[in-house]
Amino acid sequence: MSRRHPFTLLALVAALTALAWILPAPAGGLGTAAAALALAAAAGPRRVLVPALVTAAPFWLFLLLLHDVPSTIAIGLRLTTMIASVVWVGALLPPGRLVEAMVAAGWGVTAAYLFAAALSAVPLLKARAQRIVDAQRCRGLSPRGGLGRRLRALRALALPLVLSVLHEVDERALALETRGFVPGARRTPLAPPRDGTGERAARWLLLVACGAALAWRIAWRG
Amino acid sequence: MSVRLLVLIPAAAAISLALSAAVDAVALPLFLDTTGTVLATALAGPGAGIATGVVTSAVNTLRNPTFWPFVVVQIIVALYAWLAARAGLFRSLKTAVPAGLGLGVLAAATSTPISYVVFGCTTTGGIALTTALGRALGLPPLGACFFGSFVADFGDKAVTFALVTSVLHALPRRTAARFPWALRAVGIAGSAGPA
Amino acid sequence: MARLTLERVSFWYPATERPALRDASLAVAPGEVVALVGNVGAGASTLLLVAADLAPRVVGGMIKGTVDFRGRGNGEGGRGIVLPTPWTQLSGMAFTVRDEVAFGPANLGWPRERIAGAVDRALDALGIGALAARDPATLSGGELQRVVIAGIVAMEPALVLLDEPTAELDPEGAGLVWRLVRALAGDGCSVVVATSDLNALPEVAHRIVWMEDGAVRRIGDPALLAENALCEAGLATTVADVWRTARLGAPYPLTVAQAEERWRQ
Numbered sequence: 269m270s271r272r273h274p275f276t277l278l279a280l281v282a283a284l285t286a287l288a289w290i291l292p293a294p295a296g297g298l299g300t301a302a303a304a305l306a307l308a309a310a311a312g313p314r315r316v317l318v319p320a321l322v323t324a325a326p327f328w329l330f331l332l333l334l335h336d337v338p339s340t341i342a343i344g345l346r347l348t349t350m351i352a353s354v355v356w357v358g359a360l361l362p363p364g365r366l367v368e369a370m371v372a373a374g375w376g377v378t379a380a381y382l383f384a385a386a387l388s389a390v391p392l393l394k395a396r397a398q399r400i401v402d403a404q405r406c407r408g409l410s411p412r413g414g415l416g417r418r419l420r421a422l423r424a425l426a427l428p429l430v431l432s433v434l435h436e437v438d439e440r441a442l443a444l445e446t447r448g449f450v451p452g453a454r455r456t457p458l459a460p461p462r463d464g465t466g467e468r469a470a471r472w473l474l475l476v477a478c479g480a481a482l483a484w485r486i487a488w489r490g
Numbered sequence: 491m492s493v494r495l496l497v498l499i500p501a502a503a504a505i506s507l508a509l510s511a512a513v514d515a516v517a518l519p520l521f522l523d524t525t526g527t528v529l530a531t532a533l534a535g536p537g538a539g540i541a542t543g544v545v546t547s548a549v550n551t552l553r554n555p556t557f558w559p560f561v562v563v564q565i566i567v568a569l570y571a572w573l574a575a576r577a578g579l580f581r582s583l584k585t586a587v588p589a590g591l592g593l594g595v596l597a598a599a600t601s602t603p604i605s606y607v608v609f610g611c612t613t614t615g616g617i618a619l620t621t622a623l624g625r626a627l628g629l630p631p632l633g634a635c636f637f638g639s640f641v642a643d644f645g646d647k648a649v650t651f652a653l654v655t656s657v658l659h660a661l662p663r664r665t666a667a668r669f670p671w672a673l674r675a676v677g678i679a680g681s682a683g684p685a
Numbered sequence: 686m687a688r689l690t691l692e693r694v695s696f697w698y699p700a701t702e703r704p705a706l707r708d709a710s711l712a713v714a715p716g717e718v719v720a721l722v723g724n725v726g727a728g729a730s731t732l733l734l735v736a737a738d739l740a741p742r743v744v745g746g747m748i749k750g751t752v753d754f755r756g757r758g759n760g761e762g763g764r765g766i767v768l769p770t771p772w773t774q775l776s777g778m779a780f781t782v783r784d785e786v787a788f789g790p791a792n793l794g795w796p797r798e799r800i801a802g803a804v805d806r807a808l809d810a811l812g813i814g815a816l817a818a819r820d821p822a823t824l825s826g827g828e829l830q831r832v833v834i835a836g837i838v839a840m841e842p843a844l845v846l847l848d849e850p851t852a853e854l855d856p857e858g859a860g861l862v863w864r865l866v867r868a869l870a871g872d873g874c875s876v877v878v879a880t881s882d883l884n885a886l887p888e889v890a891h892r893i894v895w896m897e898d899g900a901v902r903r904i905g906d907p908a909l910l911a912e913n914a915l916c917e918a919g920l921a922t923t924v925a926d927v928w929r930t931a932r933l934g935a936p937y938p939l940t941v942a943q944a945e946e947r948w949r950q
Contacts, residue, residue, distance in 0.1 A: 323555065330612035333622050334631070343610040347556070354555030363552075364780035377778075377792070378496065385777035386500035386507075386545045387552070392772075392822060393508035401515040409515075418516045419649065423656060425512035426522075430529065430657045433501050435665060436773045440501070441494040442739050443774035446766045447836060448792035451496050456791040456800060458784055493743065500777065667700035668745055 269311065270360045273463040274369040276471055277361050280307075281353040283474040288349035290481045292488075294338075297345030304352035316359045320352040327351075363387050365461055372460035376452045397429050494668065495534050502526030502538075503545040520646050523550070524567045524597075528654045531571040532580055533669040539568030559604050566600045567593065567647075571654075580655045581677040590651030594644035601643065602636045611635040617642045686755070687712040688875045689736055689764075689844055694750035696735055701746075705731040707899040708750070713844070713875045718866055720886050721879040722910070722920045723896035729879035730769075732896070733846045736877060737766040756843040764844035765789070765837035769852050771829035774836075775821050782824070782832055783808070783817040789840040800839075807839035810865050826853040834862065838869070845869060847878040851885075863889045883910055884922050887939045895920065911937040 269277070288300040308317040327347045331340040363384060370380040401409075409421050506526035513520050526546060531539030543564025551558040570593050574580065579589040605611050611631070612618045617638045624634030658666070658676045666672040689712070696706040706728045713719050721729035734740035741748050756763050768774055779785035786807055790800040808814045811831040816824065821832060830853040837845060847866070851859035863885050866876050870891075880886070886893065887907040895902045895915060909915060911925035913935065921929070924944050925937040938944040 326618075327556075327609070327612045330618040330622070331610050334612065334618070334625060334634075335610055339610065343612075347609065347612075351555045354551060354558075358552050358555075362780070364784070367778060378491070381496065381778055382500050382503075382541065382545050383548060384500075384780075385497075386503040386549045388775075388777050388780070388822060389500055389504035390507045390549060393504045394511050397508045397511035401511060405515075418518050421516045422512060422518060422520075422649070423653065425515060426509055426525075426653055427656055427660060429508065429512065430505055430525075430653075431660060433505055434533075434657070434661060436770075437494060437497050437501055438665075438668060438744065439768055439770055439773040440497045440777075441492075442734070442737075442743055442766070442768060443833075444493050444497065444776065445739060445743050446737060446764075447776065447789035448840065449493065449776070449788075450792070451491050451493060453792070454794065456794055456797060458787055458791055458797065458800065663700045664698060 269307070271462075273461050273467050274361055274366045275373070275463070276467045277357050278366075279471040279474050281357045283478050284353045285350045286478045287481055288346040290478065290485050292485070293342035294345060297342060297349065300349040301345045301352065304349045304356065308352045308356045311356055311360055316356055317352075319359075320348075320355040323355060324348045324351045365459075368457050368459050369461050369463075371455060372457035372463075374454060377449065377455055378451050381449075381451075393429070393433065396432070397425070400425055400428055491537075495538050495670075498530055498534055498669070499538055499541045500545060502530040502542045503549060505529065506542075506546045507550060518649075519642075520649055521642070522646065522650055522653070524564060524647070525650050525653060527564050527567050528571040528650055529657060531568050532575045532654055532658060532675040533672045535671050536568055536572040539571060540565050543568050556609065559608050560601060562604060563597055563600045567597060570596060574651070575671060575675040578675075578677045580651075580658050580675045583652055583655055586651040586655040587648050590648035591644060593651065594647035595640070597647055598636060598639040598643040601639045602632070605639060606632055606635045611638060686714075687753075688715045688717075688755050689713040689877070690751075690753040691732070691736065692751045692753075694732075694735060694748065694752060696731055696740055696749075697747045698731075698740075699745040703899075705899055706735060709896075709899075709901045711894060711901065711904070713877055715843075715875055716870050716873045717892070718870045718876045718878070718890045719892050719894060720890035721877065721894045721896055722881070722883060722886070722915075723879075723902075724918065724920070726898070727896040728899035729896050730848050731899070733766055733848050733877060733879055736844070737764055737846050739766065754844065762841070762843050764846060765840055765842040766846040767834050767837055767848060767850055769849035771826060771833045771853055774833045775829070776836075780820055781817065782813065782819050782821055785821050785832055786835045786839050789836055793840065803839045803841060804835075807835040810838060810868070811835040812861055827855060827858050830854055831858065831861075834865070838865070842874065844875045844877070847876065847880070849880055850878060851880065851882045859885065883920060884924075884940075886910060887922065907939060908936075911939045 284300050284304050288297050308320045324347060328344050331344050367380045367384045404424055503526050506523045509522040509525055513522055527539050527543040530542040544561055547558055547561035547564055574589045579585040611621045620641045621634050621638030624637035629637055691709055691711045694706060694709045695704045697704050709732055721732060723729050734744060735752060740746060754764060776785060776788040779788055783804060787800050787804045790803050808817060811834055813831050813835060816828060834850060850862050859882060866889055870876055890907055892904060893907055893909045894904050910922050915921045916926055916929050922939050924940055928937040928944060938947050
């Protein structure tokens with residue numbers, strides 16, 4: 269499955285999630301949840317299936333707390349479908365491959381850049397935030413005290429982080445400019461993922477299936 | 491769109507997602523996950539703000555699959571922040587905090603139907619718990635759901651607006667002048683208008 | 686026929702009253718290495734940004750005077766700049782070092798085979814072939830610096846502008862960068878480098894530009910780095926400085942080799 273084109277994987281996730289809501293509960297949700305969990309299990313019971321179940325578990329708990337049993341099952345199966353399929357695609361699809369697919373599909377570099385740059389910046393910024401927290405702790409920051417003290421402490425942590433990022437915006441822009449980056453321009457995809465006719469057909473099929481299910485559901489209800 | 495604005499968007503999105511580390515350190519029940527959206531809007535206008543909100547949701551979804559339906563809230567936040575910036579509400583904390591509280595109500599009103607329809611009101615532990623509390627107090631399901639979202643959003647958005655105001659004022663003028671709307675947002679007339 | 690000509694260029698950053706560059710004139714020939722030396726605030730970094738066509742085009746601000754570059758736009762046959770903070774110069778779009786170095790050439794729209802060749806040569810020139818599959822986010826400062834320089838070199842520019850390229854590097858890495866600068870010049874590429882690694886310059890630079898307070902104070906051959914005025918400004922080579930402090934008499938030698946020669950006489 270991991271060799272499939274990124275768009276096919278995403279289409280599958282979108283279709284499963286959409287069908288979970290479109291098809292009548294609980295049978296529809298049972299089917300989509302089973303499919304999503306099967307995909308997760310096939311990708312790796314420990315690496316994918318367990319994290320998916322762990323993420324879904326608290327929702328079931330709170331659903332039981334807030335709703336009766338039939339609604340709990342209906343909503344829970346939908347959520348399980350959504351969570352399991354997104355966890356599955358997250359484990360199967362390296363971001364670099366998705367970026368390549370976007371570039372190869374002629375989306376221009378803008379969308380690919382926005383996604384990839386945010387993704388790669390988050391861990392770096394989190395590490396920086398942690399360094400600021402550690403530094404302020406050395407200077408006596410304490411997570412205790414009243415609301416006012418905590419808010420002031422939060423400001424002392426957040427402000428340097430945000431300002432450092434804004435200061436770097438200019439240097440990053442200069443670096444991109446000097447390397448020939450032009451928003452909206454097409455660039456050479458370095459390793460375009462293979463996209464066969466079969467996969468393209470499969471994506472259309474998924475779309476048609478969702479549309480048909482929706483039409484059937486509306487007609488059946490009305 | 492200039493390359494500088496293009497760089498600002500993922501940087502602001504990453505701020506939204508990295509601030510959780512600072513929040514954890516002071517043990518406050520906040521998310522601050524719209525900070526980047528508000529900041530990008532105040533610096534560079536609604537287009538940059540909406541893009542930041544969408545990117546934030548997309549990246550957040552990879553870590554927690556239940557976040558993507560709330561992209562709608564991010565867009566509402568960007569539009570509201572745009573109106574607030576045009577009205578000069580980032581000029582001081584006295585105007586920014588009430589504006590943030592107003593956004594809290596609006597954000598709760600936006601996220602309630604999403605939370606209700608998609609999640610049966612079970613989004614993130616804290617909100618689900620306050621929703622349960624609302625039920626225990628005898629509120630109807632939708633009312634309890636709004637109660638839960640409201641408790642979560644009200645303070646969060648006020649702190650977000652206060653933080654963005656602090657940032658805008660702490661920004662050196664030389665840096666601020668490079669973003670098309672930064673000076674106007676804090677009430678300094680001058681280079682307003684898209685660069 | 687100069688590749689880069691600056692004629693009486695002044696530049697103001699946005700929202701500033703004082704120019705960061707004042708009336709600067711400089712011509713750089715193909716295959717020439719020109720070094721900018723000066724203390725903090727001398728204007729060397731600003732001159733590089735102006736020469737790279739990033740100030741005022743991207744930075745904003747105001748310029749007076751003329752900047753003439755004989756080459757194409759950015760990148761291939763054009764000009765590339767390396768700023769002193771390598772961690773802000775990663776594209777953010779690459780998840781391996783190889784893709785990071787290929788970022789520029791890919792933006793130029795080269796065919797994949799040509800990109801692969803240029804990337805291999807650049808990785809080789811910077812001695813980072815072994816890092817090719819690593820995630821750039823996991824690299825040390827020195828490794829990053831080399832990756833960023835490789836990213837510019839891979840675009841095969843006609844003018845390379847380097848701002849403190851050895852600041853993050855150990856002596857071995859610095860030596861490698863200076864050898865690369867000479868090799869680039871040997872291939873006809875022009876190099877303008879702002880650096881405080883003064884001891885390397887007699888071996889590398891054809892000409893020295895002494896900058897102070899935004900203006901070009903003097904331009905001369907590397908022997909400039911042994912003159913009294915530069916010693917006083919803290920911009921002479923270590924050997925010249927030691928020779929002067931020891932009152933061994935002018936003219937001061939530039940390098941250890943010259944000092945040894947003088948000593949024998």
